[in-house]
Amino acid sequence: MGKVISFSNQKGGVGKTTTCVNMAAYLAVAGKRVLLVDLDPQGNATTGLGFAKGGLKKSVYNVMIDDEDIKDNLLATAIDGLAILPSNIDLAGAEVELVYKKGREKVLKAALDKARGQYDYILIDCPPSLGLLTINALAASDSVIIPIQSEYYALEGLSQLMNTIALVRQHLNKSLKVEGVVITMYDGRSLISKQIAADIKKFFSKKLYEIVIPRNVRLSEAPSHGKPILLHDPKCMGARAYSALTEEFLKKSEGKGE
Numbered sequence: 001m002g003k004v005i006s007f008s009n010q011k012g013g014v015g016k017t018t019t020c021v022n023m024a025a026y027l028a029v030a031g032k033r034v035l036l037v038d039l040d041p042q043g044n045a046t047t048g049l050g051f052a053k054g055g056l057k058k059s060v061y062n063v064m065i066d067d068e069d070i071k072d073n074l075l076a077t078a079i080d081g082l083a084i085l086p087s088n089i090d091l092a093g094a095e096v097e098l099v100y101k102k103g104r105e106k107v108l109k110a111a112l113d114k115a116r117g118q119y120d121y122i123l124i125d126c127p128p129s130l131g132l133l134t135i136n137a138l139a140a141s142d143s144v145i146i147p148i149q150s151e152y153y154a155l156e157g158l159s160q161l162m163n164t165i166a167l168v169r170q171h172l173n174k175s176l177k178v179e180g181v182v183i184t185m186y187d188g189r190s191l192i193s194k195q196i197a198a199d200i201k202k203f204f205s206k207k208l209y210e211i212v213i214p215r216n217v218r219l220s221e222a223p224s225h226g227k228p229i230l231l232h233d234p235k236c237m238g239a240r241a242y243s244a245l246t247e248e249f250l251k252k253s254e255g256k257g258e
Contacts, residue, residue, distance in 0.1 A: 002035070002119035003253070004112060005179055006141040011157055012128035014149040015184030015213060017044040018223070019242075020125040023145075025228035026246035028082035032120040035074075038087035039108070039137055040127040041094070046086040049077050050226030053088045061090040063111045064136070065097050070115045078231060095132045104132065105172055109140035130164045138165065139172040143179035145249075148200055150186045150193040150212070155203065178204075180252065182245060183212040211245040214238065 007020040017040065024036045037060060038045040043053035053059075058073040063085065074083045098104045112122060124137045138144065144165060148154045169176045181204045187193045201208050213219075219238030222229045229239040 002033075002116040002122050003143070004116070004122045004124065004141045006124045006126050006134075006137040006144045007147065008126040008134060008137065008144050008161065009146055009148065009158075010128055010130050010134075010161055011149075011153070014147050014154075016128070016147045017048060017125050018219065019145070019147045019182060019184060019213065019245075020123050021045050021048045021223075022228050022230070022242040023246050023249065024082055024121075024123050025079050025230050026243055027121055027123075027250075028079045029230060030246065030250065032081065033118065034082045035070075035085065035115065035119045035122045036082065037085045037108075037112070037122060037124045037137075039091075039124050039133050040087055041089070041092040041133075042127070043087035043089075043091070044223065045125040046084065046088070047226060048223040049082075049084055049228065051075060051084070051086055053086065056086055056088040058086075059088040059090060060085045060108075061088065061094055064107050065090075065094055065101075070111055079228070091133075098132050098136070105135050105139050108136040109173075112140050130160065134164075135168065135172070138168040138176060141173070141176060143177050145179050146181045147184045147213075148181060150183050150196045150200070152192060152196065154196050155199060158203075178207050180209050180249065181207050182209045185215050186212040187215050209245060209248055211241060211248050213241045213245065216241075 007016050009016050024034050028034045046053045062068040062073050126134045126137045183197055214237055216238030218233040218236040219229055222232035
């Protein structure tokens with residue numbers, strides 16, 4: 001059975017999609033069967049893997065609202081072993097439409113449960129909010145990875161995310177846990193970056209990944225080329241960091257026999 005992991009942080013611009021896309025790519029290169037679910041109406045993971053979301057007729061919207069099968073809405077990516085269930089503009093209205101569906105918090109879970117056996121990992125890129133789409137992702141997931149930017153406001157609002165995870169655990173998914181926390185956009189020359197990183201370490205303790213993702217120009221420009229970093233510039237500092245982060249994730253995740 002594939003492991004389902006949500007990438008969530010309601011604060012935008014923290015490297016959430018970048019982390020989800022690049023870990024998905026490196027997991028596939030490591031020989032894992034990976035499905036990336038783009039649950040963000042902005043569709044950044046979809047464009048980051050080379051697809052123009054404006055021209056897509058099929059998407060995660062069709063799965064959640066029209067009850068279509070996941071396999072009929074998948075796209076193969078340029079990386080062997082990595083498929084994407086894309087997002088398009090229709091998803092923007094899904095939050096309102098879901099309100100009227102029976103079992104609205106578990107619509108995505110019902111769809112993903114049918115596909116779990118075909119993948120080693122299913123990664124969900126959540127929207128930067130704690131609305132019904134994110135609740136669906138958390139209800140469907142085994143765990144959550146939280147990307148946090150090493151800047152002053154990083155911990156602001158984090159308690160709200162942790163409260164949401166606790167509520168989902170209590171009412172919808174008792175086995176949900178925090179898989180790990182990754183520091184992104186780290187500037188080792190900045191004293192404030194080091195101080196924030198130390199605060200995050202205190203807050204999350206053993207959940208914090210040792211690998212930090214640095215600020216890197218090549219990393220930030222890769223999505224505009226529709227490529228994960230391993231296809232855009234596999235030797236840059238950002239690529240090496242995501243490769244190492246994925247290795248650390250696999251050691252921790254599979255070392256526990258999960």
